[in-house]
Amino acid sequence: MASLIQVARETDAEEVFDLLQRAYAAVKEFDIRFTILQGTVEKVRAVIATETVLLLRREGRAVATVTIRMPWEQDDNAPVHLPFIHWFAVDPDFKRQGYGTEILTWAEQHLLADTLKAPAVYLATAIRHPWLSNIYQNRGYQPFFWRTNPLGEEMVFLRKSLSVSAAIPERT
Structure with missing residues (x-):
């Protein structure tokens, strides 16, 4: 069966909250303090009401999610006025698939480059996280800003260009 995004x-708030908690639980062993770990279903419901929360479903089950916070939100x-990837998670039962x-x-x-014509996107992750920064850099994200989150975690912000400049043909 194909995936559905x-x-x-x-009404999806409890399912999104559960997915986020299960996915982010793995960072507890690294003592990384992401704010979603102190979140609530009500906070997720509020984010769903104001941001774009995407769900990838497989056979009806939410297996991955990504939240996009638009510049006006x-x-x-x-640090910049571009779309921000707020929460990104994959259900631990579906990792590496x-x-x-x-x-x-x-x-x-589809959403940012093709539909909204966003020139770039950015996200943040904990500097101490052992692999996330490398994964994002392998996807084309580059570090550009550093800040400490409200829980005292040092974060790195990474930006990715989404626009592909077409070559301008030379006049003959």
């Missing part, structure tokens, strides 16, 4: 609705402390790549690529290319 859809925009989450308020960000506060004045945002390509679902994370599928939903992130769909968000970057």
Whole structure:
């Protein structure tokens, strides 16, 4: 059965919250403090109401999610005025099966580049996380800003260009 990517609705809040908690639980062993680990279903419901939360479903089950916070939804402390990948997670039962790549690529290319014509996107991750920064850099993201989150975790912000400049033909 093929995957289905859809925009989450308020009724999906508990399922999204559960997916995020299960996926981010793995960082507890590294003592990394991501704010979603202190989140609530109500916080997820509020994010669904104001941001674009995508769900990738396989046989009806949410197996991956990515949240896009648009520039007009960000506060004045945002390092740039571009779409921001807020939450990105894959259900631990479905890791290493390509679902994370599928939903992130769909968000970057279909939603942001093709539909919204966004020139770039950015995200943040903990500097101390042993592999996330490398994964994002392998996807074309480059570090450009550093800040500490409200829980005291040092974060690196990475940006990826989405626009592909077509070569301008020379006059003959």
